[in-house]
Amino acid sequence: MEPRIVQTYIIAENEIDVSKFQQFLFLREDRIVGYVHLDAAMKYALIAFMRKRNISDSIWKEIMLYLSTQRQVSKAIEIMGIKNYTGKIVVLGESEFPWEKRFKSIDINDDKLKFWGINNPLEILTKMAQFSIENA
Numbered sequence: 001m002e003p004r005i006v007q008t009y010i011i012a013e014n015e016i017d018v019s020k021f022q023q024f025l026f027l028r029e030d031r032i033v034g035y036v037h038l039d040a041a042m043k044y045a046l047i048a049f050m051r052k053r054n055i056s057d058s059i060w061k062e063i064m065l066y067l068s069t070q071r072q073v074s075k076a077i078e079i080m081g082i083k084n085y086t087g088k089i090v091v092l093g094e095s096e097f098p099w100e101k102r103f104k105s106i107d108i109n110d111d112k113l114k115f116w117g118i119n120n121p122l123e124i125l126t127k128m129a130q131f132s133i134e135n136a
Contacts, residue, residue: 027090032067034107036124048132069128
């Protein structure tokens with residue numbers, strides 16, 4: 001079966017017991033440089049699995065690797081994961097997520113650009129493209 005992502009959700013508070021929702025990926029919104037970053041990571045991860053060039057054993061971990069441009073899952077989790085984080089959370093999943101607090105967009109701001117060491121949002125795509133080439 002081909003992995004796929006159906007919908008994305010953004011929730012406001014870190015009040016979820018994520019162990020109850022294994023079919024979802026929870027990410028820090030403050031590390032995602034807009035939807036272009038998220039969409040590209042999902043596409044790269046899906047392509048990696050289809051070509052059997054995935055680094056990790058799950059599509060969720062693979063997406064996190066591409067978002068963070070890290071080869072090690074532990075480093076990707078440290079960068080993108082929600083442990084000890086209390087800000088906005090992006091939730092990826094293959095089905096409806098049972099949470100009512102949603103936001104309309106994933107912001108692009110100077111703090112995110114500074115975190116990634118980039119000047120504009122498209123530069124994150126360059127980082128992910130390089131990561132993808134290195135892992136081909």
